[in-house]
Amino acid sequence: MRQPVSDSDESGNLVRLRPEQVIGSLFQAGHIRTIDQNSNPFVRVTKFGNVNDFLNEYRHIGDDEMLQQVGTIPQALLRMNGRFKAEQSKVDERRDESVGNLGSSSRHKIGR
Amino acid sequence: MSQLETWDPHPGTKSGGDVKDIETSTKNVRISELLPQMAVQLHSCMLIRSLTSKEGDHERGAAFVKTGYRPEPTLKYPTLGAIAAHELPDPKIEIPQHVALASSRIVPEGGYLGNQWNAFQVFQPGDGLSNLESRVNLERQADRLKGLSVVSQQFEQHRQFGAKRTLHQNTLDRALEMMSSEQLKAFELDTESAGVKAAYGDTSFGRGCLVARRLVEVGVRSIEVNLSGFDTHVSNHNGHVTQCKILDPAIATLIQELRERDLLESTVVLCISEFGRTPSINPAGGRDHWPNWFSCLIAGGGFRESTVIGATPDRMFEGKVDERLTLPAEPVLVPELYATIMATMGIDFRKEILTPIGRPIHFADALPAAYLLKDDVARKVIKS
Numbered sequence: 001m002r003q004p005v006s007d008s009d010e011s012g013n014l015v016r017l018r019p020e021q022v023i024g025s026l027f028q029a030g031h032i033r034t035i036d037q038n039s040n041p042f043v044r045v046t047k048f049g050n051v052n053d054f055l056n057e058y059r060h061i062g063d064d065e066m067l068q069q070v071g072t073i074p075q076a077l078l079r080m081n082g083r084f085k086a087e088q089s090k091v092d093e094r095r096d097e098s099v100g101n102l103g104s105s106s107r108h109k110i111g112r
Numbered sequence: 113m114s115q116l117e118t119w120d121p122h123p124g125t126k127s128g129g130d131v132k133d134i135e136t137s138t139k140n141v142r143i144s145e146l147l148p149q150m151a152v153q154l155h156s157c158m159l160i161r162s163l164t165s166k167e168g169d170h171e172r173g174a175a176f177v178k179t180g181y182r183p184e185p186t187l188k189y190p191t192l193g194a195i196a197a198h199e200l201p202d203p204k205i206e207i208p209q210h211v212a213l214a215s216s217r218i219v220p221e222g223g224y225l226g227n228q229w230n231a232f233q234v235f236q237p238g239d240g241l242s243n244l245e246s247r248v249n250l251e252r253q254a255d256r257l258k259g260l261s262v263v264s265q266q267f268e269q270h271r272q273f274g275a276k277r278t279l280h281q282n283t284l285d286r287a288l289e290m291m292s293s294e295q296l297k298a299f300e301l302d303t304e305s306a307g308v309k310a311a312y313g314d315t316s317f318g319r320g321c322l323v324a325r326r327l328v329e330v331g332v333r334s335i336e337v338n339l340s341g342f343d344t345h346v347s348n349h350n351g352h353v354t355q356c357k358i359l360d361p362a363i364a365t366l367i368q369e370l371r372e373r374d375l376l377e378s379t380v381v382l383c384i385s386e387f388g389r390t391p392s393i394n395p396a397g398g399r400d401h402w403p404n405w406f407s408c409l410i411a412g413g414g415f416r417e418s419t420v421i422g423a424t425p426d427r428m429f430e431g432k433v434d435e436r437l438t439l440p441a442e443p444v445l446v447p448e449l450y451a452t453i454m455a456t457m458g459i460d461f462r463k464e465i466l467t468p469i470g471r472p473i474h475f476a477d478a479l480p481a482a483y484l485l486k487d488d489v490a491r492k493v494i495k496s
Binding site: 014016071074075076077081082086 | 208227228230232233242243244245246247271274275277278279280283284286287290291
């Protein structure tokens with residue numbers, strides 16, 4: 001089993017996520033079930049459209065991900081406040097897989 | 113941009129085309145009739161009619177005039193704007209210090225300084241900024257940030273050195289600071305009168321120049337406003353008639369307003385294109401790429417006023433190779449101009465930076481040309 005990496009042996013060589021990985025993580029985080037080739041076709045089509053929109057914007061404001069440079073402020077703003085993030089986390093009764101629905105019921109239960 | 117239809121007209125010559133020249137507020141200096149408002153402001157400016165370059169391709173030419181270095185595959189050089197933002201940080205500024213307005217798809221980059229120095233791009237100046245408003249209330253935003261902090265701390269626990277190098281937290285902090293900053297209003301034009309907006313012109317470039325003036329007032333270090341559409345391989349004259357109607361009011365009003373606000377001496381306004389256009393007119397009535405000599409306009413920042421540097425001959429390239437190779441009188445190199453701008457801004461142009469691949473590079477690839485500066489400013493530059 002691999003031991004946790006220490007400062008001394010990882011030498012700071014973290015690998016930056018590719019934009020596809022960023023959007024993939026965001027999309028998955030908005031769903032209760034794993035999104036893969038067995039998912040509902042509607043979910044997969046939605047993912048395809050959202051991913052392309054996000055990638056266009058994210059790549060454009062962040063230059064070449066292969067250079068392993070740091071992220072940019074517009075990228076951080078897009079991750080925090082972008083349309084995609086809002087849609088993924090909102091309450092949507094039509095999507096029973098949405099994490100937003102779970103959050104809504106949790107808040108309801110604890111009286112917030 | 114064609115020098116012959118703008119800053120360096122040669123009416124009545126074979127190369128001159130259909131453009132006529134007009135008097136300006138600088139004695140004995142005439143510019144294109146397509147720039148009547150700039151003709152009034154020219155006494156605040158210096159014209160260089162003898163810039164030279166060897167880059168006749170759009171992308172390479174743009175990289176050269178943005179960085180002062182010819183592009184090469186092994187290293188990305190920072191633009192002049194990125195260097196200014198990097199070298200002259202102002203802790204009072206909560207918004208990006210390097211901004212590109214009406215931005216083209218070519219980002220003014222931080223190059224070897226890192227892409228945290230890339231320009232903050234605004235594609236539609238005056239139309240608000242994207243993704244700056246939180247879509248949840250303050251309480252929920254705070255909850256989210258707390259959650260993020262837990263995850264981040266856990267991630268950093270065994271990767272302290274590497275995590276710091278990503279500047280992830282720093283970028284996030286700057287984004288959050290920007291979201292709540294009053295200085296963001298500099299990007300908005302709601303408080304500007306209809307008269308001022310009309311003076312700059314109801315165009316993306318005009319609004320960009322107006323936002324640029326507002327950003328200068330806040331203290332943003334470098335602002336680029338982009339105007340495309342000068343690639344006039346066909347119908348060059350008509351193309352410049354259209355483009356100059358956009359360029360002329362915007363840049364003239366910008367210079368006038370900066371002067372009225374006593375900001376012109378502390379600001380360098382540079383109007384430059386990636387290369388010039390051929391003295392010869394092609395069969396489609398267009399002019400092609402011509403880096404051998406072209407013009408730029410500079411105002412403020414200690415540069416000489418009412419001055420013209422360099423000259424191009426009336427009898428220009430007519431198809432003979434030896435004339436193509438002729439340099440204009442008093443040639444000025446782009447790196448030389450940028451070293452001068454850095455020197456007058458108080459940036460150490462000789463500073464050597466060790467790039468990520470271990471190459472030591474100076475900020476400027478030349479020495480300043482002191483003769484471009486006013487005498488008192490030149491003396492200071494030479495002393496330093």
